[in-house]
Amino acid sequence: MAPTTRTILICSGKGGVGKTTLTANLGIALGRQGIRTVVLDADFGLRNLDLLLGLENRIVYTAQEVLAESCRLDQALVKHKQEPNLALLPAGNPRMLEWLKPEDMQRIASMLAEQFDYVLIDCPAGIEDGFKNAVAAAKEAIVVTTPEVSAVRDADRVIGLLNTQGVSPIQLVLNRVRPKMMANQEMLAADDVTDILALPLLGLLLEDEQVIVSTNRGEPLTLTKSNSPAARGYANIARRLQGEDVPLMDPAKEGRGLRAKLWQLMQTKIF
Amino acid sequence: MAMTLRDILNKLLGRQPASATTARERLQLVLAHDRSDLSPELLEQMRREIFEVVAKYVEIDLEGGEVSLETEDRMTALVANLPIKRSIKPAANPPSKADESEDQEPSETKEAEESKESEAGESSD
Secondary structure (H helix, E strand, O other): OOOOOEEEEEEOOOOOOOHHHHHHHHHHHHHHOOOOEEEEEOOOOOOOHHHHOOOHHHOOOOHHHHHOOOOOHHHHOEEOOOOOOEEEEOOOOHHHHHOOOHHHHHHHHHHHHOOOOEEEEEOOOOOOHHHHHHHHHOOEEEEEEOOOHHHHHHHHHHHHHHHHOOOOOEEEEEEEEOHHHHHOOOOOOHHHHHHHHOOOEEEEEEOOHHHHHHHHHOOOHHHOOOOOHHHHHHHHHHHHHOOOOOOOOOHHHOOOHHHHHHHHHHOOEOO | OOOEHHHHHHHHOOOOOOHHHHHHHHHHHHHHHHHHOOOHHHHHHHHHHHHHHHHOOEEEOOOOOEEEEEEEOOEEEEEEEOOEEEEOOOOOOOOOOOOOOOOOOOOHHHHHHHHHHHHHHHOOO
16 A cells, blocks of 8 residues: 555546546656556546557456456556556446446545555546546546636636545646747736636646647657657656646747747736 | 736727737636626625615615625635715614614515615605
8 A cells, every 4th residue: 555645636627628638648757757657547438548548459357347346456457568657447338427436436546546656537527427426536636727718617617626525736737828829918828827716837738739649649748759848748747746846838938039028028917 | 907018008009908818807707606606696686685785874876886706816705896975874773764664573685675665765864
């Protein structure tokens, strides 16, 4: 039993903001630091974590069989070939949703906590039963959002629910940031989002085409030698989770030259 | 409300604010309501009742009055801005109205309703 195991829910409320991609990349990045990490796909309805990790063809058993005790936990865990410190516990059949209870997720999470230092739970979108089950298993949470009004509003809803469940700490990851639009004030600034949601910022990820390329291949960016902005962002988040003091990137300063400086002056808050 | 140089420039030139500013303002408003979990109808009812209670003690400018939800740091506050025209001389007990029975026991809301009905005529108190 590892008493220091961190069980972290990765959630967002809104779908399609990058929960699963973050889970996959964080899993690899933590594994690379030599940390025993497991990613748990709690999205039983629409599972995809296996696909993003390139492990879809290696699944034999799932969380369903583990809960039914028709297989041992280590039989269901799929170890990542290129990153042996990372394992995946795949989601079971969507029909599991009919009987799955919060206690079931808690049982799985505590089984995983005995073997791993980090348990990352990929939460389903929405705030219905699937979400509630996943929350029950988590101690802390990372809320992923994009700088869009709908994603921020949904994140706020989720944060409220996490607070009532006593999940703490809750940290924010701002995904799909477009520096140019932010500099032109045509996109909510990181400060705006953290002020509104009143959460500390764990990381900021730039919109990056390489993310799509890496999903196509089933190789998370953190696994490749990519030095793309998102790859750096994911690696930095993993380091911050480990307590390292890595300065946050300032998207407004991404631009160079006089024009960028002028924009910066224009968006300084004066009162 | 935070303002940037660009916001001020836009205002001076009569241009639309940057869309991020609009997004921020819209979010703050919608989240205040989401978080309070109050329907617009309930909020309106509460607003009316607050006005009625206050009107028992001071004469307020109903036109300029405003009750709204504001939010900061995940704390939602009910903010009432009720311009006072003048105070009504307090009676020994909560102000008894020109006509009404003051039996000590009428329910709060009933009392409020009564004061609303009579408030138009009592400005010369």
